[in-house]
Amino acid sequence: MGRSFTVSLAVFAATGSFLFGYDSGVMTDVIDSKNFLNFFNTTKTSNIIGAINSTFSGGAAIGALQGGLTMDRYGRKFTIQMGALICLVGAILQAAAQNLAMILVGRILAGWAVGLLSMSVPVYQAECAHPRSRGFIIGLSQQMIGVGFIVSTWVGYGSLHAPVTSEFQWRFPLAFQAVPALLLAVGMFFLPETPRYMIETGHYDEAMKTLRRLHYDGTNDDWIQTEYTEIRTTIDAENSVTKPGWLIMFKVPQWRTRLLHGVAVQVFTQMTGVNVINYYQTIMYNSLGITGSRTTLVAGIYNCVGPVTNLIFILFILDRVGRRKPMIFGAIGISLALICEAALNSQNEDGTHRGYSIGGVFFIFCVTVIFSLSFGPCSWVYMAEVMPMQIRGRGNAFATGVGNWAVSTLWNQVSPIALDKIKWKFYFVFAAFNIFVSLPVIYFFFQETKQKSLEEIDILFGGRALGTLPEDVTAKPTAEEREHAGERGIRMGRFDEDNRV
Template sequence: MGRLYTISLAVFAATGSFLFGYDSGVMTDVIESKNFLSFFNTTQTSAIVGAINSTFSGGAAIGSLQGGLTMDRFGRKFTIQLGALICLIGAILQASAMNLAMILIGRILAGWAVGLMSMSVPVYQAECAHPSSRGLIIGLAQQMNGVGFIVSTWVGYGSLHAPDTSQFQWRFPLAFQAFPAIMLLVGMLFLPESPRYLIEKERHDTAMKVLKRLHFDGTNGEWIKTEYNEIKSTIEAENVVAAPSWISMFRVPQWRTRLLHGVAVQVFTQMTGVNVIAYYQTILYNALGITGNRNTLVAGIYNCIGPLTNLIFIVFLLDKVGRRKPMMFGAVAISITLICEAALNSVNPEGKRAGYSIAGVFFIFCITIIFSLSFGPCSWVYMAEVMPMQIRGKGNAFATGIGNWAVGTLWSQVSPIALGSIRWKFYLVFIIWNMCVSLPVIYFLFKETTQKSLEEIDLLFGGPALGILPNGIREIQPNLEQEKGKDSEIVVENVENTGQKLTAAWSI
């Protein structure tokens, strides 16, 4: 079936990312509902609204970490389906909420579900993708994330046209997320498991069938055999001596380095400030003097621009320009844009100068465009690529849970308060971080992974690390100077009895 089937599989699996975007964006319009604010006796800039969003992010952090266990034990497909089921339960609770506790529990469950799917969907896509199009395939997760934001905005915009006395204004947008959750839960039954996971579980015949189904175009039979043998050899050699665990991710130097790369890219993405803008943009527009239906209309247009830009980038550029350069561009360009936004807000505090307000909206729009050309797709692609097979589940879980969702929880809680009190000065936090931390770290430490197989990326970080062995055995790195395709000897020695050695064949 080849490329078309792989893209179709990636798009459908990214329904999980659609739910990520929808659940993240739906509260933007819900908190604009006068009926919602009255029903729960709150305001847009209250700690209650911050709690509603932070519980979602906190649940996502827990879900991401739990996904590391689920993926390794039950597979990529099961983890995505579990996320869809939990999301369905959360949607029912939110839509039927009669008190704040029901909303908060529903948001925690929705966050838990999104945490599971936000870390498992990119891994599933990466392990099913061809190296030449992996950026496009994983980039579809960010694309569907953006589509989720679009749908949430326009569903919310339409619902807000209901009378202020009607609970339809906010119950329907919260209920709508149940439909894609059901579709994903059922539809994943008909998609294959990741071939790398199947090989790890010694289901070799099924894995070969899946590889052919994913990549065979009638002429590349030898490439598929080579890819299969490379994956199988890598996993078998690692399984000879490796004992991967949560602790070993930090104890093995190479794994620790790669884990930190994954965490860092997620932290840097949150520190662009783009999610603060996405969650609370209606507050920003109110500060610029754009209120009422115009406010949610502008938010709807904002949410359309990012996904359109992202689509152009992942289809035409991402697999050509790489990962590092777009992220360095993003760190600089977003900082400059935030400086301009802060300057405009400082001289237009009441939003009464129409020209300045229009310029303020323009720069907010510029941020989503720049983000979609840089960190938006690149962060998920890079994180999924740098994790080695042995810790791919746990590593992506930790990077997503801590780097993305734990940091996101902080900003979800404090942002409405900060925007209400210090206003434009809040942007300075993100400007300083991007220029003083994100940019230099990406430039000096990040590695380019474009067009390389997941197994070849091992060599960028010094070759396969075999981890911590039982009974005090540790690995000695293989000879990485061997030519690809030739056998290299891995020698491991027992720390407690240095006279005993174990030799395993490794094909690089």
């Protein structure tokens, strides 16, 4: 089967990322529904709208952290299916909401599900991908997030054409997410568990069979055997000297460094401000003098631009230029776009200057284009790559939960208030962070991981963790086990020296 099977598997698993995008974007149109605002007796910039969006992000933070336990204990597949089922329940509650409490609980459950999916899908893809195309494979997560935003926008746009007196305006968009959720929950039964998790749990024959299904092209038996040996050697060596848990991520110096890289790239992604635009772009367009159905139409076009750019990037660029350079470009480019946006808005506070309004829309679009050429796909790829097998589940859970969703929760709550009170000055918060924090950290500390196996990436961070663990986090192996692990460590070192990219 080889590459076609791997790509098909990655695309289907990314249905979880589609739910991420759809659930994140659907509220943009829902809060533009007059029927919704009247039903809940609120306005677009109220604390209630901030609470609806922030409870979604808060639930996602909890779901992402919980996914670290689920992934290590029950596997990658099960975690994705669990997220899909929770999303289904959340969709039903939101669509059937009769009061604010119901919609808040539904948003919390939807967020919890998206948290699970946002950290598990990239890991599932990373552990199934070939090193040469791993950027493209994991980049499909960001691609499907974008597709989810597109679908949510146009479903919402179509629904808003219903009469103002009809609750169809907002109930149908909220109910629609149940379709992909059910599809994902059922479809994952027909996909394999990742080879690395199979080896981790002792299912060696199944792991080899899955590796061949994923990567065999009729000529690469030696590569598959080498890949299998390297994965098993690494996992056996780590398991022989460590015990699982959350604290070990912080006690082993190399793993702590890699965890910080994963958290940092997620924080930097949120601090581009792109998700504030995704949630509240209709408010931004209103401030530019764009009102009525044109607001949703422009939002729909905006949501199409990013995924098209992202697809071009992951297909032709990402696995060639790597991860660092695009993120450096993104930090600079997004900052400049936000500064220009603020400058134009400062001269057009009443939204009556047509030229300035067109320019404002242009620079908002620039943000999503630059984001799709940088942090959008690179953040998920880099986070999934830098985590070693022993902490990959919990590490990605922590990075996603804290770096992505906790920060998102903050901005979801305060952004509508900030856009109402300080308006264009709000953009400078994100521009300053990109210039003075994200850019120097990426330039001086981030590692380039393109086209290296997940096991070879260990070398970038100072070698295997074997033999470097503090005494208080070891599993107290016997003398025989230590000797066995030492022999494996020597073989690993020789293998890495001979095969370093």
